[in-house]
Amino acid sequence: MDCQDARLLLAFSDRLSEKLDPAEIQPLQHHLEACPDCALAAERQQADRGFDLAIGSAMRDVPVPVGQPAKLKQQLFGERPVLWKRWSVASAAAALIFALTASGVYYVNRPTVVTTNDLLTWPQQGIASNAEDVDSFLEKQGLNVRSPRVFDYSLLRSVEIVEFQKRRVAKLTFIANDEKVSASVLVLPHRQFDAPNQDIQANLSIRIINEDGYTYAIYYQGRLDGLLRVLN
């Protein structure tokens, strides 16, 4: 073994993450016994170990902000475009009249049937411009839920609390300006509901999304993409 190899091995032997091949250890020992220069280097390296430990622990002493990973995940998945853009929502039904959930019937371009729910919920229409506002509105109504982040909340038409399976749940209705696209979303917390996770093809298509502890059952008509957020 020559000095260059010996120095290289010495450097490696100093690292926790490096492992010297057992076959290399003995020749290195022999070289150090025979070569005063390398022996001195080895000694110096040993002395440097204290310095390395001091620097190493200071280097890793960086407080990581609490809550950042959770916030980041929300950002990564709450605003994800990919999942949603893949949807090919081809609803042949161009009818402008459609039934929404079991909770009520909604008519467009016809004498409008006004339910008591419509009257009750009217004051909040147009107030909420984002999902967070809706969540805090619902929270005031005693419903602690997370609305789906993927919709364009400027198209939110109404927020209601309806009864579903004998429980109070939130129902959000989105309608695009031309009214050819609409969707009602039931927000079903996993802590309360064990819902199926498959889309349902019926007269009114139902898209099921499971995310962040919720099943979002989306009853829609038209191209659902038209109701989703445009991501930059």
Add this chain to the structure above:
Amino acid sequence: MSWFGSNKTAVEALVDGHYAALYRYAYRLSGATQAAEDLTQEVFLQAQKMLHQLHDPANAKSWLFTILRNAYLHRVRAEKSARFVSLDGVAEVVDRGNAPVPIVDSAQLQAALNQLPEVFRTPVILYYFEDFSYKDIAEQMNVPLGTVMSRLARAKVVLRQSLAEHAEVTTSKAQGEGF
């Protein structure tokens, strides 16, 4: 994406497993908490888009660290105002006699790191994080192993000097402030 079921699960696992280490690295590279947060966030946004490039989850950490360094370099290229010490004349070994090991605190160390040019700062940070081998560092920086070792040796000399100077200044200040 096959190794983790779904992209979402995979990215979540990456965040859970590597956020802290990446944040620390970003902080040591940039020297600022806001920049560290931004950089770390950028890494995961990029990772989410490029997940198909990560074939073996065992390489995830190195992969993410490489993305982070590139993101950092991309940023600093825009701001060329930073001034660094020159390491041109620095030997790889200095005789320190019996110089005591300085007591190093995190902020002091950062001040010393900030003076190192990036090509020296990066290997020294990665080296002291302990989980990277010289080969990992060389791969992340895309330079030969020998270059890494030589830069590392010189950077350590400069770090030691600058920390020792700081210690001297602190000591003499403390003495001056007495009686």
